[in-house]
Amino acid sequence: MYRYDPIDQQLVDERVAQFRDQTARFLSGELSEEDFRSIRLQNGLYIQRHAPMLRVAIPYGELSSRQLRKLAHIARVYDRGYGHFSTRQNIQFNWPELARVPDILAELATVQMHAIQTSGNCVRNTTIDHLAGVAGDEQVDPRPYAELIRQWSTFHPEFAALPRKFKIALSGATTDRAVVKAHDIGINIRRDAQGEVGFEVYVGGGMGRTPVIGQRIREWLPERHLLSYLDSMLRVYNLYGRRDNKFKARIKILVRELGIEEYTRQVAADWAVTGRASLSTLPAPAIAAMRAYFPDPVRADPQAPTLDELLAGQSSAADLLPGDLPRFGAWIRRNTHAHRLAGHRAVSVSLKRPGVAPGDATADEMDAIASLAQAHSAGELRVTHEQNLLLPWVPVASLPAVWRALDVLGLARPNIGMVTNIIACPGGDFCDLANAKSLPIAQDLMERFDRVDEWFDIGPLDIKISGCINSCGHHHVGHIGVLGVDKHGEEWYQITIGGHAGNRAGQRAAFGKVIGPSMSQNEVAPAIERMIERYVAIREHEDETFIDVLERTGIEPFKESAYATSD
Amino acid sequence: MQRVIDSRRLLADDSWLVHEAGQPLPAGGDMLFPLSAWLDGSVATARAAGRAGRDGLLLQPDDPLESLAPVLAAASLVAVNFPSATDGRGFSIASVLRRRLGWSGPLRAVGPLWRDQLYALRRVGFDSFELRASEDPQAALVAFETFSDAYQESSDGITPLVLRKLALLTRSAELTP
Numbered sequence: 001m002y003r004y005d006p007i008d009q010q011l012v013d014e015r016v017a018q019f020r021d022q023t024a025r026f027l028s029g030e031l032s033e034e035d036f037r038s039i040r041l042q043n044g045l046y047i048q049r050h051a052p053m054l055r056v057a058i059p060y061g062e063l064s065s066r067q068l069r070k071l072a073h074i075a076r077v078y079d080r081g082y083g084h085f086s087t088r089q090n091i092q093f094n095w096p097e098l099a100r101v102p103d104i105l106a107e108l109a110t111v112q113m114h115a116i117q118t119s120g121n122c123v124r125n126t127t128i129d130h131l132a133g134v135a136g137d138e139q140v141d142p143r144p145y146a147e148l149i150r151q152w153s154t155f156h157p158e159f160a161a162l163p164r165k166f167k168i169a170l171s172g173a174t175t176d177r178a179v180v181k182a183h184d185i186g187i188n189i190r191r192d193a194q195g196e197v198g199f200e201v202y203v204g205g206g207m208g209r210t211p212v213i214g215q216r217i218r219e220w221l222p223e224r225h226l227l228s229y230l231d232s233m234l235r236v237y238n239l240y241g242r243r244d245n246k247f248k249a250r251i252k253i254l255v256r257e258l259g260i261e262e263y264t265r266q267v268a269a270d271w272a273v274t275g276r277a278s279l280s281t282l283p284a285p286a287i288a289a290m291r292a293y294f295p296d297p298v299r300a301d302p303q304a305p306t307l308d309e310l311l312a313g314q315s316s317a318a319d320l321l322p323g324d325l326p327r328f329g330a331w332i333r334r335n336t337h338a339h340r341l342a343g344h345r346a347v348s349v350s351l352k353r354p355g356v357a358p359g360d361a362t363a364d365e366m367d368a369i370a371s372l373a374q375a376h377s378a379g380e381l382r383v384t385h386e387q388n389l390l391l392p393w394v395p396v397a398s399l400p401a402v403w404r405a406l407d408v409l410g411l412a413r414p415n416i417g418m419v420t421n422i423i424a425c426p427g428g429d430f431c432d433l434a435n436a437k438s439l440p441i442a443q444d445l446m447e448r449f450d451r452v453d454e455w456f457d458i459g460p461l462d463i464k465i466s467g468c469i470n471s472c473g474h475h476h477v478g479h480i481g482v483l484g485v486d487k488h489g490e491e492w493y494q495i496t497i498g499g500h501a502g503n504r505a506g507q508r509a510a511f512g513k514v515i516g517p518s519m520s521q522n523e524v525a526p527a528i529e530r531m532i533e534r535y536v537a538i539r540e541h542e543d544e545t546f547i548d549v550l551e552r553t554g555i556e557p558f559k560e561s562a563y564a565t566s567d
Numbered sequence: 568m569q570r571v572i573d574s575r576r577l578l579a580d581d582s583w584l585v586h587e588a589g590q591p592l593p594a595g596g597d598m599l600f601p602l603s604a605w606l607d608g609s610v611a612t613a614r615a616a617g618r619a620g621r622d623g624l625l626l627q628p629d630d631p632l633e634s635l636a637p638v639l640a641a642a643s644l645v646a647v648n649f650p651s652a653t654d655g656r657g658f659s660i661a662s663v664l665r666r667r668l669g670w671s672g673p674l675r676a677v678g679p680l681w682r683d684q685l686y687a688l689r690r691v692g693f694d695s696f697e698l699r700a701s702e703d704p705q706a707a708l709v710a711f712e713t714f715s716d717a718y719q720e721s722s723d724g725i726t727p728l729v730l731r732k733l734a735l736l737t738r739s740a741e742l743t744p
Contacts, residue, residue, distance in 0.1 A: 007716050007728060014714050022683065038652055039683060121653070151718040151728060157687035158662050158721060161655025227719070227727065238659040239632075273667045279727065280720045286733045 001062045001380055002147050002293045004112045011155070012109045015116060019043050020102035027099060042122060042160065044115030045101060046432070053430065054093045054101060055118040056108060060128045060146040060170075061089030061383040065370040068381060070111040072366035078104050083366070085351060085359040087423060087474055088167075089127050089383040090118055094430050116154060121162045123153035123234070128170045129177040130384040133294060134346050134392045136338045140172035140189040140197055144290040145226065148282070152227045159234050163241035164249035166234070167206070179385070179477060179501045181205045181214040181509050184251045185233060190220075197223040197287075203233065203263070204255035207471035211511045212252040215260045217267065223287060228278035232271035236263065296341065297378035297393055304343025304396045307332060320400050327414075328403050330452060334414035336399065343396050347377070348416045349389040349406060354446045357439045358424045359387030368409055376402050385474075386423055388416065418455040419463065419532065420446050423474055427467030427484065428491065434467030436484025436491035437521070441465055444525035449532075458532060461546050462500070476511040477501040479546045480528055485518055492518040495527065497558055498550050515559045527562040534561040570704060571675075572685070573695040575711055577704050583623060583644065583675075594618055599625040599646050605638045625677070628656035632663050639670050647693075649678030658691045665692035665722040682707035686714060692722035 004012075019039070026036040040046075044055040056071070071091055075083045078100055079093045086092055096104060108114055117124060126149045128142045129135065149168060153159070159166070171178040172189035180186030186202040199221040205214025221229055241254045255263045311329050313322065320328055336345040349369055352358050361369070369389060373381045376398040377391035384390055394402055406412035415421045422445060425431065427438030442465055449455065464478030468485075475481030481496040495515050502509030519527060532546075534557055539549050550558065571581040582597040586604065592613040597620050600610050610622050621643035624635075628650065639645070645664060647657040657676065664670040676688045679699040688696060689711060698704055718728045 005732065010715060011718070018713050035652070035681065035683075121655075148729060154718050155687075155714065156719055156721075157690035157717075158658045159655070160687055161653055161658065231720075235659045235662060239656055239663075243654060243656075270663075270667065274662075277666070278720065279724070279730075282727075282729070283733075285737075286729050289733050289736060290729060 001064060002059070002143075009109070009112070012112070012114050012116075015043075015114060015155075016102065016105045016109050019105060023098070023102050038120060038161070041120030042117055043101075043105070044118035045098070046119060051095045052098050052101070054096045054104065054115060055086070056091050056093070056113060056115050057118045057125045058090050058113075058383050059150045060126055060132070060143060061130055061385075062143065063381045063383060064111075065374040065379040065381070067111045067113055068366050068370040068373070070107060070113065072363040072370070074104055074107060075366065076363040082360055082362045084357065084426060085361065085383050085387050085389065087359075087385050087387060087425070087472060088125060089130075089385060090125055091383070092426070094426070119165075120160075121164050121166075122160050123156060123162075123166045123168065126150060126153070126168045126170065127178055127183075127385060129173055130382045130390055131177060131337060131346055131392070132172065133296075134337075134339055134341075135173050135175075135177075136340050137174040138172050138340065139174070139191050141291070141294060142170040142172040142178075142189055143294045144287060145172075145187075145189060145223075146170055147293065148226060148287075148290055149230070152230065152280075158231075159238060162234070162238055163243045164246070164251075166237075166251070168230075176502055176509075177385075179474075179509060181502065182207055182211075182474075182477065183214065185230070186214050189223075192220075199223065199226065201229070204252040204260075206250055206252050207474060207476045207511075208250065209247055209469045210250075210252065211471070211476045212256070213509055213511075214252075215255065217260065217264050224282045224284075225275060226282060227280035228275040229267075229271060231278075231280070232267045232274060235270055235274075236266045240266075297380060298341065298344060298395070300341040301343030301395065307345075307396065310396065310399060320404075327407075327412075327452075328400065330414040330456065331403055331407075331412050332399065334418060335412070335416045336394075341393075345394050345396060345399060347391040347394045347399070347402055348384070349391065349411050350413045350415055350421065351388050351411070352415055352421050352446070353410055353413055354443065354450060357426065357429075358422050358442055361389075365409060365411065368405070369411070372402060372405055386416075386421060388421070414452060415455055417460045417462075419449045419458050419461045420455060422446065422463045422465065423478070424465040425467050425470075425472035427465070427473075431467060431472075433470055434484060435469075435486040436467050436493060438465040438467040438473060438482075438484060440521060441482060441493070441524050444522075445528060448525055448529050458536060459542065459545060461532070463528065464499075474501075475499070477509060478512060480531065481512045482524060482528075487518065491521060493521065493524045494518045495524070495562060497531070497555065498547065500547055513555060515555060515562055530561040530564060531558045534558060570698040570700070570702070571695060572698065572704065572707065575708065577708065578695075582621075583646070585625060592618065593620070596620040597623065597643070599623040599644070601625055601627070602630045602634070602638065605642075606634060611641070626660060628654055628660065632660065632668075635664075635668060639664075639668060639672075642672070644673045644675060645670060646675040646677050649676060649680060649684075651679070652681075652684070658687065661688075661691040661693055662722060682710040685710040690717065690721040690723050690725075 025031045046053045084092045169178045169183040188200040201218040202214030335348045378393045382390040424438040424442040428434040465482040466473035466475040477499045496512030499512030571578040623644035624642040675695040676693040677697040
């Protein structure tokens with residue numbers, strides 16, 4: 001993973017000093033609430049329902065054991081002993097004290113971390129495929145490009161006061177695990193027949209109030225032009241994006257109002273001058289130098305035991321108790337993922353369990369997971385947009401030990417991709433923007449679907465819950481989505497079905513459709529349970545997914561089940 | 568008290584005044600005119616009638632940038648207004664002026680500006696800055712030193728850090744026997 005050079009460290013240290021000075025000026029009354037607002041937002045600090053919320057950047061979701069231990073330390077010393085891993089591959093602390101935030105940022109800087117541009121109307125943390133560099137279906141590792149974009153966007157002087165926030169996502173694999181077309185800019189990294197790398201660039205996608213699938217602006221942008229082309233795309237948005245209405249300020253509205261052709265023409269007109277004379281054109285050696293920051297920390301091991309040998313109780317799995325094998329097998333199937341390097345698996349650490357908000361982890365859990373990554377994953381971890389953690393470099397022979405350790409921690413539920421891998425934003429329990437609570441619904445569903453055999457019977461199913469139209473819970477792309485809405489000051493919920501993130505090869509992302517009138521909190525989970533029962537009852541075979549059935553039958557059977565009364 | 572910083576120094580005496588719409592064109596003095604006064608010919612007419620003093624252009628964030636080329640040929644200074652801290656259009660207007668339209672003359676940021684904005688304003692190409700009344704100009708001068716380096720290209724000739732690191736690597740490889 002990327003390691004700071006002295007200049008990276010110096011810039012982050014200087015940022016801490018700057019924010020310390022700004023916070024002191026605010027607390028002494030020299031800076032007004034209004035002045036301080038944009039400053040604190042650019043440093044990840046929201047004023048929330050109970051206390052400030054601090055969002056710490058985890059650039060493109062990559063994290064070392066040492067960094068995770070520091071996050072645990074911050075949770076313990078400055079917060080209430082836990083943190084929340086978010087769909088944006090960041091971590092949020094819900095209870096820091098404003099006056100101590102500069103100290104938190106100074107602690108983060110000691111492990112090459114920060115909270116820069118994690119909120120505010122600026123370029124946010126770039127998100128990528130959580131299996132980057134690991135996935136078997138990858139053409140190009142997106143991490144070096146994500147780091148180039150991190151550096152380009154950090155303190156970019158021109159784009160610190162955009163009309164609205166700006167999110168970029170990258171994928172270099174056949175299967176899109178980064179939902180690139182639901183971002184302000186989405187990039188598929190491709191390699192052509194000559195081995196040259198280029199980008200398929202999408203613009204104007206996003207969830208939120210007006211969900212839009214991004215449109216393609218470039219079919220093939222040579223990699224050397226990445227930064228200068230981003231400059232031109234952002235410049236046109238910064239100049240002409242709407243500033244009169246916060247709900248119409250995202251780039252998707254500009255692209256819709258201008259039309260993709262006119263937006264493309266304006267970008268091209270700017271780029272024809274600024275791109276040609278740009279100092280940011282990246283020669284192949286520069287990209288190779290960046291790639292060198294991301295070596296494989298482990299080597300392929302063709303002699304390693306196979307999964308079949310492990311599951312047959314042979315090789316090092318022999319020390320598993322026979323009674324453990326079925327649970328171990330279920331975990332292997334659901335929570336470990338094919339690896340590019342022979343003899344390895346990527347392992348999901350499920351943060352979805354009853355009684356705990358999706359994505360939350362305690363300080364003790366973070367420490368334990370950091371130690372596991374140290375021992376079995378080259379000291380590296382990932383945060384996934386599904387609010388879980390991932391150990392990217394686990395030798396197959398270590399899987400029994402990793403499973404046992406996670407099982408003891410209660411983090412080995414084999415539910416990745418299953419009905420209880422629920423994505424939910426913090427919702428009205430914490431967030432000031434929310435119309436309604438998300439967490440009680442996630443809890444209710446997890447309790448209803450508590451049995452592992454039931455998950456396997458239902459099969460892959462994504463449930464996603466957002467407490468408001470900002471869509472932090474990605475409800476638009478949930479097979480079943482839940483959206484909190486405000487109805488005359490009361491919390492109500494709208495259910496959508498049929499959305500998906502387009503993460504099967506050849507499948508296009510789609511947004512779910514509303515099934516009918518909104519319902520009250522205690523009606524939501526039973527309605528979803530009835531829809532899932534209906535799905536299981538009417539599917540033609542076990543491999544016919546929820547989405548497949550929906551395509552075959554239409555919305556009616558599900559609508560009928562959702563609104564059926566219990567008698 | 569003077570509130571204009573020019574080339575990282577507090578100006579003892581700033582000569583530029585804003586010409587208010589509807590007022591007669593003054594016979595002398597350094598004046599900032601809105602784009603409309605340049606486009607409708609009034610600036611040129613005043614000059615032809617013997618107006619002394621320099622003519623400057625005061626741009627608003629929604630002024631059309633396509634029509635600027637002939638104005639820039641005659642203006643002595645361009646000022647860009649920042650109506651509020653959250654309106655960042657002026658940053659890109661500066662980029663367009665410097666990098667697309669080739670404006671190499673003086674470029675001033677005006678509006679309720681304060682020290683925390685100066686570092687970025689300088690990078691995108693502004694060389695003078697009018698501070699809001701409540702800002703301490705001496706303290707503001709220090710803000711240019713907030714960061715010792717930058718990652719990305721803007722209008723100040725900085726090359727992306729990744730390319731400078733590569734140049735260092737290449738040089739050390741050449742020095743190694």
